[in-house]
Amino acid sequence: MVDISTTIGSLRIKNPTMLASGIMDEDAGSMHRMIRSGAGAIVTKSIGLHAREGYPNPTVLELEYGLLNAMGLPNPGIDAYEDELQLLKKSRVPIIGSIYGATPDEFARLADTMQHCGAAAVELNVSCPHAKHYGMEVGCDTQLLYKIVTAVTEQVTIPVFVKISPNVTNIVEIASAAEQGNADAIVAINTVKAMKIDLETRQPILANKTGGYSGRAIKPIGVRCIYDLAQHIKLPLIGVGGITTGQDAVEYFMAGASAVQLGSAVYYRGPDVFRAVCTELKDWMSAHGYTNVSQLVGAALP
Amino acid sequence: MNIPIITPIQSTTLETKDVKTITFAHPAPVIPGQFYMIWIPGVDEIPMSVSRITLKTKAITFRDVGDATHQLFQLNAGSHIGIRGPYGNGFTIAGKHLLFVGGGTGIAMLAPAIEHARKQKVKTTVIIGVKTHQELFFEQHMKRTGATVYVTTDDGSYGEKGFASDLAATVLKKEHIDAVYTCGPELMMKTLHKLCKHIRFQASLERYMKCAMGLCGQCCVGDGLRVCVDGPIFDGTTLQKITDFGKYHRDAAGRKIMYK
Structure with missing residues (x-):
């Protein structure tokens, strides 16, 4: 009997496929659908203190080997989003509140509201590669990141996940700052900063010009990051980046991840991708004699 | 790509x-x-x-x-x-006598469906509802398909004075209509939906759209239905379950904007 439930610190989830932030998660109805589609946990859209419209279109492109997006952190603001979270209070799966801000105080206030609204954990977005003053801009400053994580962990009792960027020289240094701030888990990776130019008009297609690259193309980057982090960080790791099949999830587990997040895969395989990946994972595990996800975690590490 | x-x-x-x-x-x-x-x-x-x-x-x-x-x-x-x-999904055009109701610029996207129905020699009635005569377009174009075309204007400057949905109610009483297709202001479509409890019904929904690839969730209605992929055409049974239909839409930030 294969058991694919997993734990991330104190958080237990019935299967290791979580919905990544930014996909089908701006309203309660969409998140309900992803729960019905079999996601083991839901990470919300990144929510800030105030409403934000995001960038004009085009915001998402499908390139040869992956997706390129610059949404620009659109969200209705934490006050309006509370209404959506209220509708999810009876949800069977954990809801993880993704939040973004510019200062430790902003993050702490947002985390506090997320906890109040029933979030099982918060995920700090310190890695969005295309929003001025937010995301990667705060997450690449280790001192600021330490202060943000400390402010949040002192404010709330629910687990604090920190989602970090691959667009740095030394990802371990960034994760260490989060670990010192008492984070409960590291989520890696956010998208890879990238661009697509239209030859006819000689201009970048995304309205924001640069965006974040995701999907299959970045899977090897994500796997390498998790592998590096697993050797230097004691915290549980959640792998994100190009996971589209059950075997992709196995690869991330072997690199050291205890759970995975799926985003672009919803485009490639539709909302039911969670159920499909879980089935593939179970099949792979039983064919290879594994009964528990924990047996796979870090199997490739030296 | x-x-x-x-x-x-x-x-x-x-x-x-x-x-x-x-x-x-x-x-x-x-x-x-x-x-x-x-x-x-x-x-x-x-x-x-x-x-x-x-x-x-x-x-x-x-x-x-x-x-x-x-x-x-x-x-x-x-x-x-x-x-x-x-x-998106597109209309499913089937039946012996079809009614198309376009409000405002809604007739623009119904036109290819009407042309398609007429090419199949299906009896077709079209109602174009506009505020005033100056806003009317596609009337001749629709007549040339062989459809029966009615025009309503809010101010009575052309055709019948009143709303397209009122004339639709009259047509539905007089004629045996197999299916109703509509695009226009959502409150008009909501009114039509109520008239079509026992008639096949398809409406084209409009929502603020970003990715158009079924990913970002911006255009979702009801329990996670994506207007860009699962729509924009929704049938009467589905619309029955979409509680936001005719009530609110969302702006670029995802805030609810009530229809009035």
Whole structure:
């Protein structure tokens, strides 16, 4: 009997496929659908203190080997989003509140509201590669990141996940700052900063010009990051980046991840991708004699 | 690859003082009710339902209402726009006598469905509802298909005075209609939906759209139905379950905006 439930610190989830932030998660109805589609946990859209419209279109492109997006952190603001979270209070799966801000105080206030609204954990977005003053801009400053994580962990009792960027020289240094701030888990990776130019008009297609690259193309980057982090960080790791099949999830587990997040895969395989990946994972595990996800975690590490 | 392809505008037609049709070369098959994402480089990219389908060309017809449509409105034959699509599900056209109800510019996207029905020799009744005579377009175009065409104006300046939904109620009482197809202001479609409890019903929904690829969730209605992929056409049974239908839509930030 294969058991694919997993734990991330104190958080237990019935299967290791979580919905990544930014996909089908701006309203309660969409998140309900992803729960019905079999996601083991839901990470919300990144929510800030105030409403934000995001960038004009085009915001998402499908390139040869992956997706390129610059949404620009659109969200209705934490006050309006509370209404959506209220509708999810009876949800069977954990809801993880993704939040973004510019200062430790902003993050702490947002985390506090997320906890109040029933979030099982918060995920700090310190890695969005295309929003001025937010995301990667705060997450690449280790001192600021330490202060943000400390402010949040002192404010709330629910687990604090920190989602970090691959667009740095030394990802371990960034994760260490989060670990010192008492984070409960590291989520890696956010998208890879990238661009697509239209030859006819000689201009970048995304309205924001640069965006974040995701999907299959970045899977090897994500796997390498998790592998590096697993050797230097004691915290549980959640792998994100190009996971589209059950075997992709196995690869991330072997690199050291205890759970995975799926985003672009919803485009490639539709909302039911969670159920499909879980089935593939179970099949792979039983064919290879594994009964528990924990047996796979870090199997490739030296 | 799913990116806008720069395409020259083949021709443009001014339908009214602020409604324009843009025709471009696009050989891909399109189902009536499907839409394109139209990129106006440097400005925005917006969803536009197809308003004319030929083997080699497609067209969009739109009103000059916002920043993006205003820029698009200025373009003429030879100008370039980015095209991607078609997207969405499209109408399912079936029945012996069909009723089409277009409110405002809604007739633009119903036109290919009406043409399709008439090509199959299906008896077709069309109601075009506009505020005033100056806003009317596609009346002759629809008559040429052989459909029975009625026009309503809010101010009585042409056709019947009143709302398209009122005339639809009269038609539904008099005639045996197998299916109703509609596009227009959501409150009008909601009224029609209530009239069609026992008649097959399909409505084209409009929501603020971003990715058009079923990912971002911006255009979701009800319990996670994506207007861009699962729609934009929804049938009566599905609409019954979409509690936001006729109540609210969401702005670019995802905030609820109530219909009034």
